Amino acid sequence: MTGRVINGLIFQAGRVLCVCVLVLLLQTSTAVSAEDLGEKYPASLDASKQPRSYAATTTKEDVWKLSSFEFQLADKFKIQLGPSQVVLGRHDRNVLWAAVFPETPGEIVTAGAGKGEHVTSLWLRFHPARVGELFPADTVATQGDSKWIEQAVALARHKMRSSWHQGGKPMVPVRESLIFDLETKEGNRRFYAIDTSQQTAQYIDAFRQRTLPVAAPFKTGDGAEIFDKIWSAFDREYAMFVIKPDVDWQKLREEYRPRAVAAKNNRELAEILSEMLAHLKDLHVYVQVERTYVKGFNRERLFNASPVAAAHLIGKINQIKGMRWGRTTDEIGYIAVDSLSNQALLNEFETVLKQMQGTRGLILDLRANGGGAEPLARKMSGYFIEKPTLYAMHQYRSGPKHTDLGNPQKRIVAPDQNWYYQGPVIVLQGERTMSSAEAFVLMLAACPHVTTMGDRTAGSSGNPRQIDAGAAITVNLPRWIPQDASGNSFDTVGIQPDVPVKATPKEFTKTADPVLSAALKRLRTSQADASEKQAETLIPRQ
Template sequence: MSKKTFLILLLVSVWAGCLKPDIESSSTGVFQSFWTEMDRHYAYFDYKGTDWDAIHTQYAPQAAQADEEALGDLLCTIIQDLEDGHVNLYTPAGICGYPFWERGPSDPPDLERISLTAAVDFSTVLYGGYLQQQPELGYIWIKNFSSEIGEYAAIGEALDYFSGSRGLIIDLRGNGGGSDRNSELVARHFATKETLYRRFRYRNGPNHDDFTPWIEDNIAPLGNTYTKPVLLLTNRSCFSSTEDFILAMKRFDHVQTVGDTTGGGSGNPIFRELPNGWIYRFSHWQMQTADRRFFEGIGLPPDYYQPSSAEDNTDRILERSIELLN
């Protein structure tokens, strides 16, 4: 090989190496990265009846012509069509995803909230007290399950506070989830015995139906447990780890739910980064109830259905729960 030929090949190699990152971060490269990673790891294609190859055929040519804004809109369209609240795209323009909470009515924005005899902040995420209209009934609002686990350990203190109550209302409305470690910690304080409460399996192969064997998850009592009647207040905004909490609590005979069907999010998402720096997440496992039912995209129906009313300021769900406990 001549010196001149060697230099030409060296320059071509360097040029190709410099070009590769630009190709990967191009609209085509970003789209292909997103499609390939989802193809390999997303858990609900077959369950949802999604033809992922057809998605590629339809959108790849559009991605090749898209600028940054159009590419973001294109990926958002694909994500929303999956109808999975655990699939999101995070870009400088904002966060996009499927608005699962819009499938049912939400609480009126001017809803008259709960009146307590003495409001207590047990932690930054647990708030409650005894009801003014029914002083023998306790009320706890769980804001989320996404804070540090120590915030949820305060449930022990809360249940000591309500030890003299005749029953307890736990308000989960608007709780979009967080960590199942936190939801399990709270639920264990209501357990009467160790029991199965959910099953899950991970996507683990190139085919859309490649999964690990089902893994069974139990819930067991912890510390001081509350075994008097409990009602959980639910709506469409209850999602993800909040639904894990409901699954666990519904395994106990003294717990029932009232309100609306939950959001239907069971995917336990993982996060990935695209070549242009955008972040996205998607479901990488499937979950079932203890009796082997899927609820992804469906939600968990309440024992007592009670829609919210936008006609007045009355909290119909809370009122119904008080009636049920009387």
């Protein structure tokens, strides 16, 4: 063999060796750059029997670049995305949601609806222990671009306001439950509830038109007029400055106005306004952009009830929108008024109340009632009031100074002209009892045969008006100081019950409700000497 041939073979062998080494190095490099999100985000939270939500945090370390994303459930559901950015929302190290943004629209390959449409964003809700399964290590390449955080948080906020969550914060679902919530290039929102144990993919069409609004850009400086309109409206009309001396309204203007002037679009401006208004710590103050709520002030209010336990403690529970009712075998009536937003509820309430004829006592449950129309509450309370009664007062602003307040305005509840329930009544309340429902509590508490039980109410009632700020931004402006019949403001502190019933969230289960049980026990004890039920508890007015 000639030297030239030998040298050629050596050269070729060297090339092959180099190629092999290069491939090995590339494979090693890929393996090193792959990230196991299951290890980085170990799960310590699990689904709870009672609804519980968690504050979610996202930092630049929670953004990852994906080489691809794919999910398939048998032959029922499949989506495919190419290179993407994923942003994770977590509580401690528990991932509660993920927002995925493909570089180019992905595809709904198989689905009950939306097949063939192109995915522009994907929002996922899942159990924290599944993060590594949904995003396998071989698809997680490197740390992602933090510029996606703002869009991901806006997407998550929108999704949680229009699906099944609590107080605008995510809950931990059971492990087999997955939510795939997609925005598509075709303009549809596609929402799928997936159960991996039952191998089902249920499509929910109710959200199809509730897509995430696109931010409307405007010229630098256009935000100044909108900011000034909102700041000035609160400066003139917000009455509760006088009970919030720590709020320096002028200083907040100096801090936030330059940011508003520099805002590039309506969503950015809305978030700046909401951040400023959060200093008021008022549950009735909120900002919307394109009819989507912007994150603002909130405080945790524990739900001291288990609605599903009522059937175990009361018996058969009937239900319509806004109201539930039943009657125990020993003739104690139960009516839960969960909303004051439906005017048609008044006739239904009267009909149900007549079904409580002959009961030895009645429980009115307002623990899930977040408010609505106070006039509706006055009409319902009329069945329990003996005579016109002062139940609350309020004060409006009367001048340009924050201390300029008008005279207290009295609010009176009058008896219903036809019917009167004369048996003992227990009203259940808690921190979720809010706004007009708090006025409802005050009306009922003024009745001599009514006892309130449970926990303090929310402490938020402001008779707000909505401001159309422009650029599809609206702001809720509360205008009065809420007061009880003695003239004491109950803002923030709430209304205390006659009989406090303290219980931890763990005590409320599918079959246990300590507050409802305490009310039943009180009525049974107070009626222990009664030999028989009352023949007439709902009587005609004379």
